[in-house]
Amino acid sequence: MASSKKPNKSKIELNVTSLLDVVFQLIIFFLLVTNFSSAELPEMVVPQPVEPQSRELRDEKRVVVNVIADMEHLKSKKERANPDLVLSAKAVRVGNDNILPHEYNRLTELLEAEKEKNPDIYINLRADARIKYQEVGPVIKAITMAKVVRVNMISELPK
Amino acid sequence: MADSTRRNPNPDDLQLVADTDTVHHQSIQQKRRKSKPKQMEELNLASMLDVCFQLLIFFVLTASFAKGEGYLPADLPAGSGSAAKEDTVPKQPLHIRIRSLGGTEYAISAGSSAPANFKELYSFLHDNQDNEAGPGIYPPDNPIIIHAENDIVWGHVINAYNAAVRARYENVNFAMPGK
Numbered sequence: 001m002a003s004s005k006k007p008n009k010s011k012i013e014l015n016v017t018s019l020l021d022v023v024f025q026l027i028i029f030f031l032l033v034t035n036f037s038s039a040e041l042p043e044m045v046v047p048q049p050v051e052p053q054s055r056e057l058r059d060e061k062r063v064v065v066n067v068i069a070d071m072e073h074l075k076s077k078k079e080r081a082n083p084d085l086v087l088s089a090k091a092v093r094v095g096n097d098n099i100l101p102h103e104y105n106r107l108t109e110l111l112e113a114e115k116e117k118n119p120d121i122y123i124n125l126r127a128d129a130r131i132k133y134q135e136v137g138p139v140i141k142a143i144t145m146a147k148v149v150r151v152n153m154i155s156e157l158p159k
Numbered sequence: 160m161a162d163s164t165r166r167n168p169n170p171d172d173l174q175l176v177a178d179t180d181t182v183h184h185q186s187i188q189q190k191r192r193k194s195k196p197k198q199m200e201e202l203n204l205a206s207m208l209d210v211c212f213q214l215l216i217f218f219v220l221t222a223s224f225a226k227g228e229g230y231l232p233a234d235l236p237a238g239s240g241s242a243a244k245e246d247t248v249p250k251q252p253l254h255i256r257i258r259s260l261g262g263t264e265y266a267i268s269a270g271s272s273a274p275a276n277f278k279e280l281y282s283f284l285h286d287n288q289d290n291e292a293g294p295g296i297y298p299p300d301n302p303i304i305i306h307a308e309n310d311i312v313w314g315h316v317i318n319a320y321n322a323a324v325r326a327r328y329e330n331v332n333f334a335m336p337g338k
Contacts, residue, residue: 016204016205016208017204019208020204020207020208020211023208023211023212023215024211026215026218027211027214027215027218030215030218030219030222031218033222033224034218034221034222034223043223045314046226046228047313047314047317047318047321048314049231049277049314049317049318049320049321049322050276050277050278050281050318050321050322051278051281051321051325052229052231052321053231053321053324053325054228054229054230054231054321055229055230055231055232056229057228057229057230067313083263083314084262084263085263086262086263086310086312124230126228127313128313129312129313129314129317130263130312130313130314131312131313132309132310132311132312132313132336133307133308133309133310133311133312133313133315133316133336134309134310134336136313136316136336137333137335137336140235140333141335143235144235148235149234149235150232150233150234150235151232151233151234151235152230152231152232152233153230153231153233153317153320154228154229154230154231155228155229155230155231155317155321156226156227156228156229157226157227157228157229158229
């Protein structure tokens with residue numbers, strides 16, 4: 001007599017607990033090493049001097065003045081990272097404030113206001129290494145006009 | 160017949176039972192418990208794993224390993240409210256001139272020397288400064304002025320500045336572009 005009972009269906013399940021552990025480890029790793037671009041530090045190619053004498057950055061009492069290169073005509077990321085380009089300055093960014101090249105007097109005013117709030121303030125001048133000096137010079141002049149004496153020029157750290 | 164066997168068990172069989180060290184008598188309840196597999200409570204982690212993978216893919220794609228940035232300290236002229244004028248610097252400054260040869264190509268001249276690159280510029284500055292060999296032409300506080308043409312990129316200007324700082328010069332100045 002044939003048995004009327006169906007064979008016991010056993011459900012095959014994958015134990016994903018250990019896989020989840022590994023994935024969590026990876027997420028934590030990427031979370032820690034990811035450098036989220038901020039308004040204060042836009043992405044750019046900073047100068048890479050021979051045997052750099054640069055020192056570790058400190059955070060207190062500083063204003064970051066970014067001279068951003070005009071790269072609108074460059075489409076791919078690879079093109080934008082090319083170190084052999086000669087570029088023009090698009091704007092100067094201080095915090096979230098974008099200052100166009102013809103309004104550098106506004107940069108002076110902004111830095112004067114910052115200096116009034118904190119007389120010991122210093123400036124981190126962060127300019128793309130590929131921008132022409134004739135376009136960075138006026139920014140240095142605008143900083144000088146604000147009577148901020150201490151300026152740190154950002155470059156790559158020694159390897 | 161069977162009854163008699165139960166009543167008068169064979170002593171050899173009893174010895175065998177003792178040797179196996181197992182329980183041979185179980186109640187009906189015990190038997191039922193044994194026959195049912197234990198149901199373990201389990202969390203379904205499949206959907207959570209999906210979310211984790213989404214996060215992982217996001218981080219892998221967006222991660223950009225930034226190069227470490229540092230700073231080269233500098234002091235700008237204070238007080239007058241304008242950029243340094245040429246007549247405010249001492250009489251015998253060392254002029255470093257960077258000329259553009261098109262694109263990112265450049266030519267350097269420092270005093271009467273023409274270093275081919277910034278490494279050579281550093282060697283020139285170091286050799287003419289007070290060093291282990293004795294006093295040099297330029298003391299550490301001798302003013303250095305970096306003149307860069309309009310088309311020279313900022314990276315080269317910083318490279319020249321870095322070479323002077325590396326050679327332990329303390330008074331390094333920037334001329335305005337094109338001067």
